[in-house]
Amino acid sequence: MPLNENGEYRPLIVAFCCNWCSYAGADLAGNNRLSYPADVKIIRVPCSCRVNPTFVLRAFQRGADGVILCGCHPGDCHYTSGNYYTRRRMALLFSMLDYLGIEKERTRVEWVSAAEGAKFASTMNDFCKTVAALGESKRLEDLRCKK
Amino acid sequence: MQEITRDQLLRKAKELLQNGTVDRVMGWKKGEFDYDLTPAVFKTEGDLSEFVYSDFCGANFSKYLVSETRADGKVLVFLKPCDTYSFNQLLTEHRFDREKVYAVGIPCDGMLDASKIRAAAGDFTTVTAHGDKLIVKTLFDGEVEADRNAFLPDRCVNCKSKKHVCYDELLGTDGEVLDSHRFDEVEKLESMTADERFAFWQGELSRCIRCNACRDVCPACTCEKCVFDNPKSGVENKAAADSFEEKMFHIIRAFHVAGRCTDCGECSRVCPQHIPLHPLNRKFIKDINTFYGAYQAGEEVGTRAPLTNYSKTDIEPKDAAERGKTHA
Ligand code: SF4
Ligand code: SF4
Ligand code: FES
Numbered sequence: 001m002p003l004n005e006n007g008e009y010r011p012l013i014v015a016f017c018c019n020w021c022s023y024a025g026a027d028l029a030g031n032n033r034l035s036y037p038a039d040v041k042i043i044r045v046p047c048s049c050r051v052n053p054t055f056v057l058r059a060f061q062r063g064a065d066g067v068i069l070c071g072c073h074p075g076d077c078h079y080t081s082g083n084y085y086t087r088r089r090m091a092l093l094f095s096m097l098d099y100l101g102i103e104k105e106r107t108r109v110e111w112v113s114a115a116e117g118a119k120f121a122s123t124m125n126d127f128c129k130t131v132a133a134l135g136e137s138k139r140l141e142d143l144r145c146k147k
Numbered sequence: 148m149q150e151i152t153r154d155q156l157l158r159k160a161k162e163l164l165q166n167g168t169v170d171r172v173m174g175w176k177k178g179e180f181d182y183d184l185t186p187a188v189f190k191t192e193g194d195l196s197e198f199v200y201s202d203f204c205g206a207n208f209s210k211y212l213v214s215e216t217r218a219d220g221k222v223l224v225f226l227k228p229c230d231t232y233s234f235n236q237l238l239t240e241h242r243f244d245r246e247k248v249y250a251v252g253i254p255c256d257g258m259l260d261a262s263k264i265r266a267a268a269g270d271f272t273t274v275t276a277h278g279d280k281l282i283v284k285t286l287f288d289g290e291v292e293a294d295r296n297a298f299l300p301d302r303c304v305n306c307k308s309k310k311h312v313c314y315d316e317l318l319g320t321d322g323e324v325l326d327s328h329r330f331d332e333v334e335k336l337e338s339m340t341a342d343e344r345f346a347f348w349q350g351e352l353s354r355c356i357r358c359n360a361c362r363d364v365c366p367a368c369t370c371e372k373c374v375f376d377n378p379k380s381g382v383e384n385k386a387a388a389d390s391f392e393e394k395m396f397h398i399i400r401a402f403h404v405a406g407r408c409t410d411c412g413e414c415s416r417v418c419p420q421h422i423p424l425h426p427l428n429r430k431f432i433k434d435i436n437t438f439y440g441a442y443q444a445g446e447e448v449g450t451r452a453p454l455t456n457y458s459k460t461d462i463e464p465k466d467a468a469e470r471g472k473t474h475a
Binding site: 053054057058061074075081084085087088089090091092093094095096097098099100101102103104107108109139140141142 | 333336337341342343344345346347348349381391392394395398399401402405427430431434435438439453454456457458459461462463464465467469
């Protein structure tokens with residue numbers, strides 16, 4: 001189990017970031033030297049609504065402890081309405097995952113614009129902390145994917 | 148006891164065949180035992196001698212119409228109230244040609260669940276209904292009398308509607324949309340802790356043998372090519388090799404019918420492992436009702452499914468899991 005220098009659990013986080021806002025937000029966080037845990041693995045997607053529910057499940061299968069989706073603020077999607085669909089889809093999916101016993105704190109949707117580098121960093125810090133407190137996620141894990 | 152008898156259905160079928168309204172009749176044929184009836188298509192009046200109708204005619208015929216209407220001519224189909232929702236939903240999704248179907252609505256007093264009877268009375272051969280009483284002829288203990296209501300499948304206990312939402316002709320009397328307790332089970336699960344919920348689902352879903360019957364029977368699952376048949380999906384047709392695959396399958400199956408499930412209960416009925424699948428579908432139905440306003444797929448033709456729609460003021464996902472429970 002990977003631990004940080006304080007002996008706390010370092011969770012593996014998968015962050016799906018839309019190309020037009022949140023990925024740029026992450027970039028800005030970097031440019032501004034705002035730190036967030038290296039445990040966040042960013043996957044760039046053209047739009048938040050590109051994220052098929054299977055991607056989220058797959059991330060957990062391959063050992064993610066938490067999955068976060070970031071997209072443009074509602075109303076600002078580069079493709080006009082993509083994130084409105086994301087919002088419905090993920091509200092239902094995350095509620096279902098919680099219903100199956102995959103704690104709702106392990107999943108999150110956050111709207112981060114290209115100008116919100118600080119928000120990106122603080123969101124990731126906060127999400128990592130929350131997931132770290134829950135510990136490893138084994139409930140959707142596939143043993144064959146264990147390194 | 149059903150209001151409509153075999154004779155009435157037969158008479159109607161013969162009449163419609165004779166006057167040329169329909170060319171084929173969908174109905175039921177006897178299986179190995181009285182209680183395992185098989186859906187069948189009858190082409191002539193002579194064939195109809197094999198037509199049966201009893202308390203075990205639970206199959207939802209709506210989905211059969213997708214393939215049945217590919218042939219020329221018109222087909223007669225008998226629909227219980229709950230089947231008409233699926234019928235409408237398939238029409239909404241343009242899955243068959245309405246012109247090729249003659250739909251006769253039949254009232255339903257709830258069907259019987261053979262496995263419940265077997266659990267209570269042991270192996271049996273025939274069941275005859277006398278009002279609210281059943282005479283069960285068992286293999287070893289002779290005849291047993293039982294209360295009919297004790298053997299309704301869960302879906303009929305919590306029937307959502309005795310009202311037909313669509314038909315060309317109605318036999319018997321139409322009922323009302325019911326105030327059912329179909330979300331009770333969902334609420335019970337929601338009130339558990341995440342650990343308890345996980346333990347419950349782990350116990351249920353790990354019994355899945357991936358026969359895909361729940362998918363095959365579902366009137367909302369009508370894709371010609373299913374994601375589960377794709378060897379690259381990682382969850383294609385095979386017995387679960389580990390705990391992940393069955394969960395992945397069940398989450399995706401339920402998600403694919405979210406907002407389109409007519410709550411017909413067929414998935415739970417056909418599962419050879421008796422896995423309660425309706426609490427998965429009903430969780431989505433309940434959440435959709437709570438988040439986006441009351442919606443029942445199949446109530447009307449042509450409605451826009453909640454997941455192909457949005458509003459600018461929709462609930463944020465982070466509030467959803469909580470709100471799903473409190474606003475029950
Ligand atoms: S998911 Fe089950 S209850 Fe819903 S439409 Fe399909 S078979 Fe019927
Ligand atoms: S019908 Fe039952 S056993 Fe078959 S795939 Fe569905 S849940 Fe699994
Ligand atoms: S482009 Fe950012 S959410 Fe659609």
